[in-house]
Amino acid sequence: MCPTTTHPTETSTRLPDASAPRPRTGAHILVDALIGQGVTRAFGVPGESYLDVLDALADTDVDFVVCRQESGAAMMAEACGKLTGRPGICFVTRGPGATNASAGIHIAQQDSTPMILFVGQIGRSMRGREAFQEVDYRAAFGPIAKWAVEIDEAARIPEIVARAFRVATQGRPGPVVIALPEDMLSEIATVPDAPAIEPAETWPGLTDMMRLQKMLWAAERPVVILGGSRWNAKAVASVVRFAERFDLPVAASFRRQMLFPADHPCYAGDVGLGINPELVARLKAADLVIVAGGRLGEVPSQGYSLYGIPDPGVPLVHVHADPEELGRVYQPTLAINASSGAFAAALEGVQPPNVIPWAGWREAARADYLGWSEQPPANPGPVQMATLVHWLRALPPETVVCNGAGNFATWVHRFHRFRAFGSQLAPTSGSMGYGFPAAIAAKRSRPGTPVVAVCGDGDFLMTGQELATAVQHDIPVVAVIVDNGMYGTIRMHQEREFPTRVYATTLTNPDFAAYARAFGAFGSTVERDEDFVPALDAALASGRPAIVHVKLDPEAITPVTTLTKLREASLAKRSVG
Known part of the structure; x- marks a missing residue:
């Protein structure tokens, strides 16, 4: 749904008349x-x-x-x-x-x-x-x-x-x-029509915010983790001001990176799959953790290993719009029942201490993040995934980058800079096939904004027939298909557990550029780093739905892992055992 307040030119020819039922x-x-x-x-x-x-x-x-x-x-x-x-x-x-x-x-x-x-x-x-x-x-x-x-x-x-x-x-x-x-x-x-509804906002109590301020004043190593929903650009701006006033490191939960600008000096990285080990250590060393909006589910909690259950072992402030989520897994020191936007607005009244006792804590977190996201390891083959993702940063900040599920997404989360609210669409549920349909919806809703879906080969073909939808409705979305000829995530686990028995994870794929042209879309193929930018520019300039088919070496699995390393490590472990 795209409300009329967002698109004032889109109005209906028949408006309900609640005063005269017919x-x-x-x-x-x-x-x-x-x-x-x-x-x-x-x-x-x-x-x-x-x-x-x-x-x-x-x-x-x-x-x-x-x-x-x-x-x-x-x-x-x-x-x-x-x-x-x-x-x-x-x-x-x-x-x-x-x-x-x-x-x-x-x-x-x-x-x-x-x-x-x-x-x-x-x-x-x-x-x-x-x-x-x-x-x-x-x-x-x-x-x-x-x-x-x-x-x-x-x-x-x-x-x-x-x-x-x-x-x-x-x-x-x-x-x-x-x-x-x-x-x-x-x-x-x-029957008469019902009036338009606006969702009720749950506001934090003044006592809750005073307790939060006292806990911050007593802290020496505080961190903030943003997640969940019910955010908007205004709320994100309020949290940014809060982080600046308190000099706080702020992390984004799994696939919620659009909740804090990655180019801001308070941003410390994302708490998701393939997390920066330095960020894990910092989260464990914190003496105050503020989780706002999110549930701290399996992925951001690193398999529920980050903190203790039910006692997290650290002062925890949990802010959530649903009271049933408060204390569902972790028992917080301070539970604040508030929607994300209302809590963000209330942060304006929380005052920092005269002297920040955690001087250098935020700077160190930022340095860790930059080291993690600016020094990409090389992967096998002529196409370097980190370089490809770095080039996506040249797109305007409002560009919507979408992805589904697969190891290819790890590169996007680690090396891309999400700088604006509403610039990320990705499933925290880990559903394959999501990125391309999401991109179509985003481009239909925001026709003047660039939209790029980064997809895996197996991921794309789960919903790739929606290219026909994009062509039929003239929705010029761009899909970058990273093709390594396998279900990469499953192969990674298979190589670790059964290194000499690869089975049922290899894919035979079409020529995706030709696939695009068959639908009447734009298609191009990338086999070297230097081919990517011209191909992406041509796709964006085509004014049509487009596929950029990137052929990736099958050994390139994640930013820190190749299949060869997994295989060798697994065989060595088994031989010792």
Whole structure:
């Protein structure tokens, strides 16, 4: 979803009139409800189970992006929700359409992203018979969605849609799944529209902020870790000012690097996969840890090894919009129930001590980060991944860089500089196939902003058919496909555990540049470092969807590891054992 406040030129031709209810079909009531909540864009794959909705949308200016597979559509909606803070909207048909979309629902749940998935459903009179493509969506999506519901009466659509927007955006944001029985959509009802909702902000108490100030004054080695959702550019600016006033090192949680500018002297790096060992040591040496917005889940906690459970063993301040997340794993010294934006605003009133007792602590953290991200190790082959990522830094700060899952992403997180809020789209859930659909959603939402998806070969082909979506809708997004002919992450683990038994991890790939041209997109191939910048520039200048096919040596796995090293180390360990 892209709200009208973000895109004032995108308005609907039919506006709901709450003062004069009139008879409407369920489908028209639904579309009016969405427009009333500021929806201007939706993603989906058409299906006969919700043809009435498509017919109702045809009378509006809502931008319906027709996708080629439901997982890609759901990922696009999730990415839109991540960028805007308002629910991304996706429509899919029943049965296989809904189950295909479950990948996007899982991302939205683990990434705390507001999203609403509408699923066409069988007619109400057929339920319970295992009718054609019948699924109980409450049961199917209940464990991976924040709320799953089926609308039984057209008259209840405004009520349930308004509630869905609140559920998706308030507290810890997440996905809502709404099933739409086919006959309900054609049912006539006379019902007023619900007013537009704004998610409630949870503000920290004055006592909480005073305690935080006292804890900071007593600290000698404090650190801040930013994560989670419900941030915006204003909130990030408030945290930057807070860090400057207190001279604090600030780290970003896994794939939340856009929450603090990487070129700022207070930035200390990201707490994710392939973390800087110096940052791990600093986090363990800290005598005050402030976790704002995030959950400190498995990846940022380094497999729950960073701090003790349930007693973290260090004074911990945990700030989160959902009270159920406070103390769920780690018992904090100070639990602050507040949304990220409200907490950031309240930081303006927290005052630093007259003399900062941790002089040099922030500078050392910054030096560690620069040493980690500016001195790339060489990888095997004529294409150097760190050099490639360094060249991405030349793009404007607002450029949105997207990625899915795979070892290739480690290079992006370590060597790229995310300098602006909204410049990163990546799944903390670790879902493959995310980067390219996310890039399509970002470019559709921000047509004047450069958008680049960095994808692995196996990663891209999970949703690569969405190139047809980009071509059809003239969305000039650029995908940089890093092709090493394997599922690299799985191969890395396989080489470590079974060094002489490579099995089921090798890939036979197409010529991705030719693949792009077959769709009517721009395609080029890179086999040497010096070819990359001209290829990327040509792709961006083409004005078309584009693929830059980068051929990487299979031995280049991560910035610190090659397959040869893994294999030799594993064999040596086994021989000793």
